[in-house]
Amino acid sequence: ETVMTQSPATLSVSPGETGTLSCRASQSIGSKLAWYQQKPGQAPRLLIYGASVRATRVPDGFSGSGSGTEFTLTISSLQSEDFAVYYCQQYNDWPLTFGGGTKVEMK
């Protein structure tokens, strides 16, 4: 099983600043990595797939990078609506696995 590890668990950021979230895979997954955003009481929303491809209607302030085992989600100029929990997910092999999540909170 490919274990996905996200860091930090909580990221405190001021509005307007840039947030950088990390996701590490226990083995190489190529670029088969997705990022999701989840707000309280809502279903997750796909942000990034293929490690760096923005999903439909995702603002360009969200960007993904990385390949192999190290991945990064960067949120530029954080807005109030960006404070949420973010999950990474690998879809390179079975079972599909999610990271434990990073909560982005307002400093």
Place this chain on the structure above:
Amino acid sequence: EVQLSDSGGRLVQPGGSLRLSCAASGFMFKNYAMAWVRQSPGKGLEWVSGITVSGSDTFYADSVKGRFTISRDNSENKLFLEMNSLRAEDTALYYCVKAGSSVYFHFDKWGQGTVVTVSS
């Protein structure tokens, strides 16, 4: 508009059974892989099961293998999850999810979720 309407969740006793359903609309259901993902209260996301476009191949998390069965009806645009021998640890919000393609299991649309509670 792509919509997934999941249903069937309720309170059930340990050892009991349940069938979740997901009605899909707004896209060519038969062209996309589908899956179920669950979230225990206050916890993260856990993939449960996935199915290919034709339904010929199914995949399960170890935690549910042998107890849960995923299936689909492409003529009715519906996805199902048959859950047997339910345990307390199966208590969660279950999401029906649409894969981004026929082969790649990233999830570009999520249902609103249906709550399964396993308790005596």
